[in-house]
Amino acid sequence: MTWLITGGAGYIGAHVVHAMTEAGERAVVYDDLSTGFAERVPRGVPLVEGSTLDGDRVARVLAEHEVTGVVHLAAKKQVGESVEQPLLYYRHNVEGLRILLEAVTEAGVGSFVFSSSAAVYGMPDVDLVTEETPCVPMSPYGETKLAGEWLVRATGRATGLSTASLRYFNVAGAANPGLADVGVFNLVPMVFERLTEDKPPLVFGDDYPTPDGTCIRDYIHVADLAEAHVAAARALRSSPGRDLTLNIGRGEGVSVREMIDTINAVTGYDRPPTVVPRRPGDPARVVASADRITTELGWKARRDLRDMISTAWQGWLHHHPRS
Structure with a gap:
């Protein structure tokens, strides 16, 4: 069986590959390399540069490599940017997915794993977020992920395509320094950047209804996520x-x-x-x-918070060596 992994040169995608x-x-690997890096792709794994918006190219790749399953991670993923550019996000995250699914069903591919997000839940007022918690996304990014789930599920029901939508919670860490997250959009790299610039880390609000007044999140090691x-x-x-x-988190x-x-x-x-x-x-608290x-897959996260931070720090130093 051959799996096409879209976005496979990105931070999470490369770990999945x-x-x-x-x-x-x-x-x-199928990646437009807008945020991914070719050197993340393992030796011996074919890398095809292209966009999911290019249906003809997707169809050729599926045929040439005799693809039987797809793991779809290629997407725009910055919440703030999605608020500023909703049309860009709907084009790439929804229309790109529609074009990909069209090619997948025409090629007779049997399995489709979709990269979703806890952003579909919005601001849930519950201690633990289950898959039945109502989805009320609060950004165009979250909306596109929820719409993507609907599109994947509907296609599966209509065609017999086997599907899975994986709702990631907060991802951190690295399997090795070369695969580390190089963006500064999430809490861990944001703190690293402040510390290495000799600046204090920032806490956005300490008056939330939580034990120490700061927001609570569920963090998952990217290597555990890849194994999921x-x-x-x-x-x-x-x-x-x-x-x-399925939710992908640690429940902590x-x-x-x-x-x-x-x-x-x-x-x-x-x-x-x-x-x-x-x-x-x-939101004050979002925990999976x-x-x-x-129950469904026999999977459970194996790595703890210190594993996430220590491996992320090694990756940060790899990409930002100190003089």
């Missing part, structure tokens, strides 16, 4: 017609202040954070219930 190949699966994709892909292959929607909440304290401890810095005003739309994926 490595996990798939290490598990003995054949993979082909392998489990989902194999489940679809072994059970034709299956339709899965970590506050922003706890995260910064742990980052200080792991990196050797001792710089207290500065509290600044809340950011609009930040990860029970369903354990």
Whole structure:
């Protein structure tokens, strides 16, 4: 079986490619390299440069590589940017997915794993977010991910395509330094950047209804996330017609202040954070219930918070060497 992995040169996508190949699966990477890097793709894995908006090119790749399953990670993913450019996000994340699914069904591909997000839930007022928690996305990014789930599920029901939508929570860490996240959009790299610039980390609000007043999130190691994709892909292959929607998290909440304290401890810095005003739309607590994926696939996160931070820090130093 050969898996086409769209966005496979990106931070998460490259981890999925490595996990798939290490598990003995054949993979082909399809990436426009707008945010990905060719050097992340393992040696021996074909890399085709292209956009999911190019249906003819997608169809050729599916045929030439005899693709039998797709893991779709290619997407625009910055919440703030999606608010400023909603048409761009709907074009790439929804229209690109529609074109890809059209090519997939015409080629007779049997399995489709979709990269979704906890952003589909919006601001859930629950201790643990289950897959049945109402989806009320608060950004065009979250809307496109929810619309993507609908499109994937409807296509599966109409055509017999086996599908899985994986709702990621907060991703951090690296399997090796070369695969680390080079963007500065999420909490961990944002704190790293502040510390290495000799500036205090920022806490956006400390008056939330949580034990220490800061937001609580569920963090998942990217290597665990990649292994969840392998489990989902194999489940679809072994059970034709299956339709899965699964949270990918640890089921443990970590506050922003706890995260910064742990980052200080792991990196050797001792710089207290500065509290600044809340950011609009930040929910107080978003923590996954990860029970369903354990029941359905036998998968469970194995790496803890210190693993995430230490591997992310090694990756940060790899890409930002100190003089």
